[in-house]
Amino acid sequence: MKCGVVVFPGSNCDHDCYHVLKHVFGFDTRWIWHKDEDLGGLDLAVLPGGFSYGDYLRPGAIAKFSPIMKAVARHARDGGKVLGICNGFQILVEAGLLPGALMRNRSQKFVCKNAYVRVENADTPFTSECGGKRVMKVPIAHADGNYFIDPDDLGRITDNGQVVLRYCTPDGEVSEAANPNGSVQNIAGVVNEKKNVLGMMPHPERCSDPLWPDLDGQLIFKSLLHCA
Amino acid sequence: MVKAHGLTPDEYRRILDLLGRAPNLTELGIFSVMWSEHCSYKSSRPLLKTLPTEGPRVLQGPGENAGIVDIGGGMAAVFKIESHNHPSFIEPHQGAATGVGGILRDIFTMGARPVALLDSLRFGDLSEPRTRYLLNGVVDGISSYGNCVGVPTVGGEIYFDSCYNGNILVNVFCLGLIKADKIFRGNAAGVGNAVIYVGSKTGRDGIHGASLLASSEFDETTEEKRPTVQVGDPFTEKLLLEACLEIMKHDWVVGVQDMGAAGLTSSSFEMAGRAGTGVELDLSKVPLREEGMTPYEILLSESQERMLFVVRQGHEADALAVFKKWDLNAAVIGRVTEGHSVKILHAGEIAAQLPVSAVVDGALALQRPSQRPQYLDSITELDLTGLKTPERGDEALKKLLAAPNIAGKRWVYEQYDHMVRLNTLILPGSDASVIRVPGAQKALAISADCNSRYCYLDPYQGAQIAVAECCRNVVCAGGEPIGVTNCLNFGSPERPEIMWQFEQAVLGMGDACRFLEIPIVSGNVSFYNETKGEAIFPTPTIAVVGLLEDQKRHCVQWFQKPGDLVALAGFSMEELGGSEYLKLTFDSCRGPVPNLDLPQEKKVQRFCLRSIREGLVSSAHDCSEGGLAVALAESCFTGPRLLGARIEMESTLRSDALMFGETQSRVLISFPRENKEALETLAREGGVEFSVLGSVEGERLTVRIDGEDYIEQDVRVLKKIWDESLERYGR
Amino acid sequence: MLAKIHVTLKNGVLDPQGKAVNSALNDLGFKEVRNVQIGKYMEVLLDGVSESEAQKRVKEMCDKLLANTVIETYRFTLDSSKK
Amino acid sequence: MLAKIHVTLKNGVLDPQGKAVNSALNDLGFKEVRNVQIGKYMEVLLDGVSESEAQKRVKEMCDKLLANTVIETYRFTLDSSKK
Ligand SMILES: Nc1ncnc2c1ncn2[C@@H]1O[C@H](COP(=O)(O)OP(=O)(O)O)[C@@H](O)[C@H]1O
Numbered sequence A: 001m002k003c004g005v006v007v008f009p010g011s012n013c014d015h016d017c018y019h020v021l022k023h024v025f026g027f028d029t030r031w032i033w034h035k036d037e038d039l040g041g042l043d044l045a046v047l048p049g050g051f052s053y054g055d056y057l058r059p060g061a062i063a064k065f066s067p068i069m070k071a072v073a074r075h076a077r078d079g080g081k082v083l084g085i086c087n088g089f090q091i092l093v094e095a096g097l098l099p100g101a102l103m104r105n106r107s108q109k110f111v112c113k114n115a116y117v118r119v120e121n122a123d124t125p126f127t128s129e130c131g132g133k134r135v136m137k138v139p140i141a142h143a144d145g146n147y148f149i150d151p152d153d154l155g156r157i158t159d160n161g162q163v164v165l166r167y168c169t170p171d172g173e174v175s176e177a178a179n180p181n182g183s184v185q186n187i188a189g190v191v192n193e194k195k196n197v198l199g200m201m202p203h204p205e206r207c208s209d210p211l212w213p214d215l216d217g218q219l220i221f222k223s224l225l226h227c228a
Numbered sequence B: 001m002v003k004a005h006g007l008t009p010d011e012y013r014r015i016l017d018l019l020g021r022a023p024n025l026t027e028l029g030i031f032s033v034m035w036s037e038h039c040s041y042k043s044s045r046p047l048l049k050t051l052p053t054e055g056p057r058v059l060q061g062p063g064e065n066a067g068i069v070d071i072g073g074g075m076a077a078v079f080k081i082e083s084h085n086h087p088s089f090i091e092p093h094q095g096a097a098t099g100v101g102g103i104l105r106d107i108f109t110m111g112a113r114p115v116a117l118l119d120s121l122r123f124g125d126l127s128e129p130r131t132r133y134l135l136n137g138v139v140d141g142i143s144s145y146g147n148c149v150g151v152p153t154v155g156g157e158i159y160f161d162s163c164y165n166g167n168i169l170v171n172v173f174c175l176g177l178i179k180a181d182k183i184f185r186g187n188a189a190g191v192g193n194a195v196i197y198v199g200s201k202t203g204r205d206g207i208h209g210a211s212l213l214a215s216s217e218f219d220e221t222t223e224e225k226r227p228t229v230q231v232g233d234p235f236t237e238k239l240l241l242e243a244c245l246e247i248m249k250h251d252w253v254v255g256v257q258d259m260g261a262a263g264l265t266s267s268s269f270e271m272a273g274r275a276g277t278g279v280e281l282d283l284s285k286v287p288l289r290e291e292g293m294t295p296y297e298i299l300l301s302e303s304q305e306r307m308l309f310v311v312r313q314g315h316e317a318d319a320l321a322v323f324k325k326w327d328l329n330a331a332v333i334g335r336v337t338e339g340h341s342v343k344i345l346h347a348g349e350i351a352a353q354l355p356v357s358a359v360v361d362g363a364l365a366l367q368r369p370s371q372r373p374q375y376l377d378s379i380t381e382l383d384l385t386g387l388k389t390p391e392r393g394d395e396a397l398k399k400l401l402a403a404p405n406i407a408g409k410r411w412v413y414e415q416y417d418h419m420v421r422l423n424t425l426i427l428p429g430s431d432a433s434v435i436r437v438p439g440a441q442k443a444l445a446i447s448a449d450c451n452s453r454y455c456y457l458d459p460y461q462g463a464q465i466a467v468a469e470c471c472r473n474v475v476c477a478g479g480e481p482i483g484v485t486n487c488l489n490f491g492s493p494e495r496p497e498i499m500w501q502f503e504q505a506v507l508g509m510g511d512a513c514r515f516l517e518i519p520i521v522s523g524n525v526s527f528y529n530e531t532k533g534e535a536i537f538p539t540p541t542i543a544v545v546g547l548l549e550d551q552k553r554h555c556v557q558w559f560q561k562p563g564d565l566v567a568l569a570g571f572s573m574e575e576l577g578g579s580e581y582l583k584l585t586f587d588s589c590r591g592p593v594p595n596l597d598l599p600q601e602k603k604v605q606r607f608c609l610r611s612i613r614e615g616l617v618s619s620a621h622d623c624s625e626g627g628l629a630v631a632l633a634e635s636c637f638t639g640p641r642l643l644g645a646r647i648e649m650e651s652t653l654r655s656d657a658l659m660f661g662e663t664q665s666r667v668l669i670s671f672p673r674e675n676k677e678a679l680e681t682l683a684r685e686g687g688v689e690f691s692v693l694g695s696v697e698g699e700r701l702t703v704r705i706d707g708e709d710y711i712e713q714d715v716r717v718l719k720k721i722w723d724e725s726l727e728r729y730g731r
Numbered sequence C, D: 001m002l003a004k005i006h007v008t009l010k011n012g013v014l015d016p017q018g019k020a021v022n023s024a025l026n027d028l029g030f031k032e033v034r035n036v037q038i039g040k041y042m043e044v045l046l047d048g049v050s051e052s053e054a055q056k057r058v059k060e061m062c063d064k065l066l067a068n069t070v071i072e073t074y075r076f077t078l079d080s081s082k083k
């Protein structure tokens, strides 16, 4: 599988994604500079976490205009896979490639800790290895992860199976107490209508290297491998 | 005007002697910042010279932006700690944020990639609304800056005491990694080479932030033009970081220095000073944020996120191209010259011209008088017979676990991204954090410590304990201490009692490091931490870096498996002086501080390190504030899994001293039963007392002393008390 | 020309920041505070454009960048006395 | 009573956000943009207070919480038609 990690000014998790794709999974992975204008035949484009443009104004607001984003949109339209993690997710909603918006956490604070998410739809290229409402333990690290979508659109994306991840308790219960940031209906990750673009706030790349005991993030990358 | 610049008549006379003429206003400004306490270390230098700074691993000692220690395999660790106390008291968010920015630049200026931050914080009483405001603001500032730059904040320490009501402390430590043969220094070498400015534009921020106040030349309207608070721009810092590391791959980069305190002035003078050259700068070329700035303002501005590069002649365009790629302002603003002076041009005229050595080395080293403070006469003794021993320890334990100085710091470190870059092997929450060295089998353990109550009661011993405890924390994680950095926070050096505290602390720190054979490679001094004559407790913050040759052999503080045995390495004495227990239960801050026997300390650390390296132990936790009882409780509940323990002890000490006393040189370990003999042998060979106390089991912590129940608690209850205490003060 | 732009959350979008500030004010003793809404205020200085041009351009800036129209609305005024 | 509060950075204080938005607008082709400053706009709804009381209370709120007076200034207007 051919992967590219897009580097925006202020991307922080670019190295982490690159490391996991290339060294843990052995994918053919390369860097993509945000001023580039094409993706050059990739299967998967990863928009990593971080603070593109300092998250100034709104997270993702300025990065959506980077030259590479036109290519990302084309790639998505043509069915290519796009994975946006954390800041990558924020860029994708700002760019309109995914529905909704990401607002400041309910607590008003940055939060870095392990969260549990339940896979609501295993019928996507990103989650095919996560059947049976699989619960994953994945770190979150964000100040703006509070997912919002208006009620009509919420109904539509829910019916379409576009809600892919919800925050839950370790036992898989989706409850207010398990919601770390105030997201509507505990939503932690969504896909587009065609299900080839996934945005998620949790960081699967932070729990994929066998150096650590927690490896649930591997499920996302294994799913991608499986689909390739 | 001389006085307004914070210079004494003696100092002014010295300037006249050195120059053979009167300085102009700009030149006076230069002397004033460069000879300020902050930049010249004039009060502390003679004492700092006594510190042990050498060792086989040292690649760079004090004097550069940061210290460097060889970690083998062609790699080196670069680190330093710095204070941002005064700015953080005025504006906690920006003050703390720019503190992070400054220490990061110190590290990447040397060519290292910053890999971890620690924050060491001191606040006043939490019952004061102002304290809570400062606490929230500081944590928010650190989090916003560090997270945005993408360097994980992996640990630190935080203490509360009313002595910090009027002066909080914000010390930030940064660790970087570098190839041992790719170290950059602040050298303006090579006549004809270009001096390049890069980073944020220069504004009127914090002029005279580092030294004293303005000159009479400023009029009333100046105040509003000249905000004293600098605002950090972490996004620009991130670009600066990446651009610097990229450009430093080229051999035409000659020298680099960041513009910290005293901005362009200190960077240009110090770089020329180190290289023995001169520098000519044209201020008209400096990128400016505001209109009508004078040479005085440009030279003394402390705008953040700026650096000065010296680049080999002919490579100016190459350098500018890299900075352009990262959308940074950059300009060639001068040249390295022959001779040994710095010449400053502005609008075609000479604004200042000064001999480098006069400015850099000219400050008089002050022999400030020192005198033992009187307060010590009445508080160094403690009569234990007057203190009633409680029958049982449950209530005291709960009270200690809820005390802000001991309670869990999750509320703080959850606001910091402590995982970014995938190097954090031990996350915050254990004795020391462990950072792996990418591309190698090695890892580094880091910790910051200082119990300033001890230092108040006995600065010499207190500073020794800070060193010992910090090393012990690193050892408990499996690291062998290889280098120290320190941040000396004190009151006004103009008071003999403060100078005495300072002198004692420096001597104590130096003696402890010498004995433990670890070099001090960098540091920082922050004086004048006092308000209305009330000084803070002396607070010599110590940070230690420890090396793990095998990153898999790291160790955490929490129990791992039911059935493991629990033992104490080291022995307990009847010591309650200076303890958190004494303060909480008897509202008393007095007494002899715990004894520190350095040979004993060294033996315990060696034993502990060896048993971790040989894979014999499951957990290791040092006993510090709250003593053995708190260490036991923390070992039960700080891990991913709650585990109880059953402890049986016999002792001739008062039970409260045994359980809550803060005797040094003790480590609580747990280990599989089958390793008992091996550990006992190691301990015997190492001359370390080793006593099995009980075992890991169930979900309750029970402690029996001489056959009587002393503590008997549900671990879940204890955890809740400890875990939720601090967040009550959050906003 | 100075454009003064107000960007606020749409009706029906929960304002967590406003809520937090509301309860902080109540806690500080400002019991009379019943609701707080927090938005952005921006001043954009424009060079050499006519008022009608500015009207069009600023609207475009808001739609494209300054506001996220999924959750926010905006309004602005122009002040031609500012240079 | 509705208080409409503008909080902006003091003169000379670095505005990293404004700077970033300024250059983003320029890059997007809005070359006429010369300066951008970003501040906050808040609406605080007050219950049962007179105008003169409100004047005093809102000032107090700003000084205490809503503005960081070390680096920010504020101004506000009161609208008594809003309930
Ligand atoms: N200000 C802080 N920032 C980040 N982590 C902190 C802070 N204060 C404490 N911690 C973390 O909490 C844990 C306990 O700290 P502390 O009580 O100081 O430990 P010790 O007594 O062993 O030195 C450590 O892992 C430490 O890194």
Ligand SMILES: [Mg+2]
Pocket: B430, B431, B473, B621, B622, B623, B624
């Ligand atoms: Mg410890």
